[in-house]
Amino acid sequence: MHNTPPPRGGAGDTAAPGPPSAGLRALVRDCLDDVDALVDRYTAEVSAFDDYRATVSAQDLRDTARACFEMLLRMIGGLPVTRELRETPQRLGHRRARQGVPLERMLQAVRMDFRILWEAFTERTPPEGLPQLTLSAVRVWEAVEFHTVEAHAAYLDEVAVQARERERAKAALLGRLLSSDGRDQQLVSQAATLLQADVQDAFGVAAALPESPQELRRAAARLGPDIAHLHQHHGTLLLLARLPAGAGGLPPGWPADVPCAVAPVAHGLARVPAMVRVASAVAAALDDEAAGPVPLSDAWMPLAAARLGETGALLAESVLAGLEPLSAHERERLLETVTAYCDSGSVAETTRRLYCHRNTVLNRLGRFTELTGLRVTRPVEAATVLFALRCARLHAGWAAAQDGPAPPAAG
Numbered sequence: 420m421h422n423t424p425p426p427r428g429g430a431g432d433t434a435a436p437g438p439p440s441a442g443l444r445a446l447v448r449d450c451l452d453d454v455d456a457l458v459d460r461y462t463a464e465v466s467a468f469d470d471y472r473a474t475v476s477a478q479d480l481r482d483t484a485r486a487c488f489e490m491l492l493r494m495i496g497g498l499p500v501t502r503e504l505r506e507t508p509q510r511l512g513h514r515r516a517r518q519g520v521p522l523e524r525m526l527q528a529v530r531m532d533f534r535i536l537w538e539a540f541t542e543r544t545p546p547e548g549l550p551q552l553t554l555s556a557v558r559v560w561e562a563v564e565f566h567t568v569e570a571h572a573a574y575l576d577e578v579a580v581q582a583r584e585r586e587r588a589k590a591a592l593l594g595r596l597l598s599s600d601g602r603d604q605q606l607v608s609q610a611a612t613l614l615q616a617d618v619q620d621a622f623g624v625a626a627a628l629p630e631s632p633q634e635l636r637r638a639a640a641r642l643g644p645d646i647a648h649l650h651q652h653h654g655t656l657l658l659l660a661r662l663p664a665g666a667g668g669l670p671p672g673w674p675a676d677v678p679c680a681v682a683p684v685a686h687g688l689a690r691v692p693a694m695v696r697v698a699s700a701v702a703a704a705l706d707d708e709a710a711g712p713v714p715l716s717d718a719w720m721p722l723a724a725a726r727l728g729e730t731g732a733l734l735a736e737s738v739l740a741g742l743e744p745l746s747a748h749e750r751e752r753l754l755e756t757v758t759a760y761c762d763s764g765s766v767a768e769t770t771r772r773l774y775c776h777r778n779t780v781l782n783r784l785g786r787f788t789e790l791t792g793l794r795v796t797r798p799v800e801a802a803t804v805l806f807a808l809r810c811a812r813l814h815a816g817w818a819a820a821q822d823g824p825a826p827p828a829a830g
Contacts, residue, residue: 427783439497443555444709446540448498458484461535470524475515483511487566488671491532495555495563508566512573516581522574529570591614593650597657601689611688612650616661621651622671622691624682625712626698627656628705631678638677646670648809655699668714674728678709680718700726731810738807740822741790753790761801 428543429792439447450457461484465471471480472653493500508529536559544552596610611618627635639658640648647670648659658679660670668681680701682694699719704725715722724731740752759770761781769780788794795801 428585429477434488438789439495439553439558440551442544442551443540443558444496446543446552447492447498449543450536450539451492453490454485454492457488457535459489459541460538461531464531465528468524468528470520471528474518474520479514483507483514487511487529487532488536490567491536491562491566494565495536495559497616505616506613508569509573512570512575513577516574521576522571525574526567526571530563530569532566533560536563545764554822569706590650593648596654596688597650597652597692599692600712601692604689607689609826614659614661614688615645616688619686620688621662621664621666622685622688622694623658623660623662624694625660625667625669625679626682626695626702627658628678628680628702632656636678638674641674642670642672652695653699655693655748657698669712673712675711677711679712680705681714683715720806721813724806727810731786732814734812735807735814738791738793738803739811741792742784745790753783754808756780757787757795757804760784761795761805 422461432813455469458481461481462477465484466477486504490500490504490507492498495503502808505681511526511529516522537556540552540555540559541549592606592610592613596606599606601607607618611620616622625635635656635658636649639649639660644658646660650657650659658813662670666684668684680698682698682701685691685694697715701713701722704721705713705718706721727734742753745753756769760766763772764779765770766777770777774779784795791804793800795804
């Protein structure tokens with residue numbers, strides 16, 4: 420169903436002030452009696468347009484032309500115009516939009532009505548009556564302009580309706596694809612057609628963080644709809660972007676300051692659903708401190724900690740239990756040194772970062788090993804410590820139990 424805009428007015432609203440002259444009224448009645456001659460002349464010209472010949476049947480063109488000329492003649496002559504006849508421009512605009520006739524071509528065809536009518540009037544007017552007829556030119560033009568404006572508005576209304584319908588269909592199809600396992604080849608092919616892509620194309624998938632969807636929207640808008648497609652899926656705003664050969668997880672030129680979770684490249688549209696699940700899970704696990712795109716390789720630790728649930732909290736408790744006797748200040752200082760060292764793997768870098776002596780760093784690392792039994796100078800044990808700290812931060816139970824601040828961020 421389409422909401423037909425109300426007509427902007429009747430003959431009195433669109434014609435020049437005052438009633439039509441007796442001569443004009445006689446011309447109008449004569450043309451109404453011979454309206455098929457106007458239709459023949461009009462259709463002969465419009466049928467030459469490739470846009471019309473390819474999409475509008477000859478009968479359709481004649482039927483709409485007859486209704487338009489009858490409406491225009493009655494408006495010009497100040498004759499009664501039925502509601503159905505007055506809505507002719509709206510029906511024409513909706514119909515031509517659905518048929519795919521370009522807007523400019525439709526407007527060109529509609530404006531031809533003035534010339535066809537004016538030629539018919541002048542042909543039926545003796546030379547001595549032409550000066551009087553010229554005074555009616557404004558009345559004829561305003562009737563045609565009313566017709567043009569209404570058809571134009573209806574065309575745009577129909578285009579907007581079609582765009583909304585396409586977006587709904589696109590969202591529904593993408594929703595089906597993203598909720599699938601990617602094995603339905605027909606569904607994958609339909610989605611490829613919708614995205615104007617090949618099923619073997621590579622796609623980047625990113626998910627907005629819960630607190631920053633607008634940044635993702637703005638970045639996608641800069642890329643343009645031919646590359647970036649946004650979709651709301653299970654409460655998460657997702658970006659699907661077709662990637663050129665050899666690109667990483669995001670399109671070239673992606674802003675570095677847009678916080679989002681980035682899945683590995685989906686090599687083929689069938690892999691997109693799996694990457695959507697990855698990106699969504701990473702986005703849910705990240706905190707608000709992310710300042711840019713976060714790939715899975717950088718987010719595995721918070722993601723794993725979130726997935727472990729209670730087991731992660733127990734891991735943190737068991738790994739960090741040796742720190743319980745320490746004061747909150749001493750515990751925080753040890754953990755700060757441990758995380759700074761794990762970030763770089765260098766004692767020298769840690770001393771520069773913490774503004775303390777090399778021996779102080781070594782003593783704190785030794786103290787941590789003494790209390791926990793874990794040496795962060797060993798990569799495997801460092802990973803265990805960092806993961807335990809991430810779990811502790813996530814659950815906050817360990818820190819609260821110690822009446823101290825939460826341990827520093829890890830990973």
